[in-house]
Amino acid sequence: MSQKQEPRRKPGRPKAGTDQPDARDAILDQAEFCFAAAGFAGASLRDIATRAGVNQALLRYYFGSKQDLFDAVFRRRGGMISGRRHVLLDRALAEAEPTVETLVRAYLRPQWEMKQSGPGGAAFIALQARVHAEPEAHALDLRREVYDPSLKRYIDALSGLLPAIPRDLVATRMAFLVGAYLFMLNDLGRLADLSEGQIREIPPDDMLEQLVRFLSAGLLAPAI
Amino acid sequence: MSQKQEPRRKPGRPKAGTDQPDARDAILDQAEFCFAAAGFAGASLRDIATRAGVNQALLRYYFGSKQDLFDAVFRRRGGMISGRRHVLLDRALAEAEPTVETLVRAYLRPQWEMKQSGPGGAAFIALQARVHAEPEAHALDLRREVYDPSLKRYIDALSGLLPAIPRDLVATRMAFLVGAYLFMLNDLGRLADLSEGQIREIPPDDMLEQLVRFLSAGLLAPAI
DNA sequence: TTCATTATTCATCGAATGAATAATAAAGTT
DNA sequence: AACTTTATTATTCATTCGATGAATAATGAA
Structure with a gap:
């Protein structure tokens, strides 16, 4: 590297009204990207x-430890998704005749929207898949805190629509559903080569509908 | 720490017939455990x-770099699973009337058996879930190398049973299936609290059958 | 004007890490 | 017996990491 000294920011509070809208948000955005790309251990605070x-x-000033930063990243968008799920469920239940497909679609759509919303959203989807694959207790707690409340509401609503299926089994099937959509969201671009080397021709938006159809059929399957 | 010098092994080749059945296998086993618990970046070679x-x-003598060790760990059991899938598919196709459920069960069972086979098998299942959540190209290549051949055979066989569904769509639905079982295998023990705090009463072996039923219904759903 | 608070950089520390090399001893080969 | 190969430990290296205490500057209230 050359001795070229880039004009370093002086320490201290920056003048009000200077460029940077918020360093805090910039940190969260970049942490999201790094954690998604390299995982918790693989990402470095320096980077x-x-x-x-x-x-x-x-980073330490705003968020504390590395783990705390990770949690903040996860809660930020996780909370958005969970909130939107609640809204869509309320809306669906207000309709005349909610169906299983309607509820499944409402549950999946916030994730889908998040993924399409831009690079940050897509990074979060990848991050989320990683968290779901981690066996550490802390990761499990995070998932529970962020996602379980809305999940439980959906299980209740679906149980109402499926009186012939015990609630336990509905809950189990919802877990299958979660696995399927997490994987699909991440592997969408890589599905290509499963179909004999030809590029898949199912457009992304149809993919979501295909998943809804698949999962609804599974939820509706007769018990035992 | 005290100066207590534990009687250190001297360098050099150990006498034949001494204890250690195979240092190589011990390394693979422990690497499997560590990678599963902490991920690629989080596991340390020293540990x-x-x-x-x-x-x-x-470790370096036997396997080369950390990445090479990881690959060896993954290929070891991944190859076993893939091989067993081939065997079970051949067996199923030799039957008089294979059904979708039969094929789905044949595809899932090797993973299930691996998980039940002991702590090493269970560790590998967790490791595998991590690899499937990693976006790096190398992880994708590994998965493809190990799992795609058997997966393609199952897609072909299922397509034969489902003439009304385009092959593309069968492949897509198989991806949904992979996501569901990966997640289920890992989250099995954690499903408990989804059902209102009561401990789930679906015994583990039934769980596999429930998954088979759920996924078969999804695969059989009419297209479009 | 003073002064505490907030936001930020600086400089560095100790621990841990992956890789590499050198030494050593048993087993195998000639 | 002399050598080569194989398996193993010991040690060192260069780097990176997370964390932290101190310094510094802008801001705003007293």
Whole structure:
């Protein structure tokens, strides 16, 4: 590297009204990207700080430890998804005749929207899949805290529509559903080569509908 | 720490017929455990070596780099699963009337057996879930190498049973299936609290049958 | 004007990590 | 007996990591 000294930011609080809208958000965005790409252990705070254009010590100032930063990243968008699920469920239940397909679609759509919403959303979807594959207790707690409330509401609503199926079994089938959509969201682009080397021709938006159809059929299957 | 010097093994080849059946296998076993628990980046070669009761340099001697060790771990049991899938498919096709349920069960069972086979098998199942959640190209290549051949055979066989469904769609639905069982295998023990705090009463073996039923119904759903 | 608070950088520390090399001893080969 | 190969430990290296205490500057209230 050359001795070229890039004009370093001076320490101290920046003048009000200067460019950076919020260093905090920049940190969260870049942490999201890094954690998604490399996993918790694989991502480095230095790298995150550099990408966000701030000093590494600032991460600690705002978020505390690495784990705390990770949690903040996960809760940010996880909370959005969970909230939107609640809204869509309320809306679906207000309709005249909610169907299983309607509820499944309502449950999946927030994730789908998040993924399509831009690079940050897509990164979060990948991050989420990683968290679901981690066996550590802390990861499990995070998932529970963020996702279980809305999930339970959907299980209740579906149980109402499926009186012939014990609630336990509905809950189990919802777990199958979660696995299927997590995987699909991440592997969408890689499905291509399963069909004999030809590029798949199912367009992305149809893919969501195909998943809804598949999962609804599974939920409706007779018990025992 | 005290100066207590535990009687250190001297360097050099151990006398034939001494205890250790195979240091190589011990390394693979412990690597499997560590990678499953902490992920690729989170696991340390030192830790693996210590657990295996060998020197760290021996990992390098046998396997090369950390990545190479990881690949060896993955291929070992992944190959077993893939091989068993081929066997069970041949057996199912030799029957008079194979059904969708039969084929789905044949596809899932090797994973299930692996998970039940002991702590090493269970660790591999967790490891496998992690690999499927990693976006890096290398992880994708590994999965493809190990699992795609058997997967393609199952897609063909299922397509034969489902003439009304385009092959593309069968392949897509198989991807949904993979997601569901990966997640189920890992989350089995954690499903408990979804059903209102009561401990789930579906015994593990029934769980597999429930998954088969759920997925078969999805595969059989009419197209479009 | 003073002064506490907030936001930020600086500089560095100790621990841990993956890789690499050198030494050593048993087993195998000639 | 002399050598080569195989398996193993010991040690060192260079790097990276997360964490942290101290410094510094802008802001805003007293």
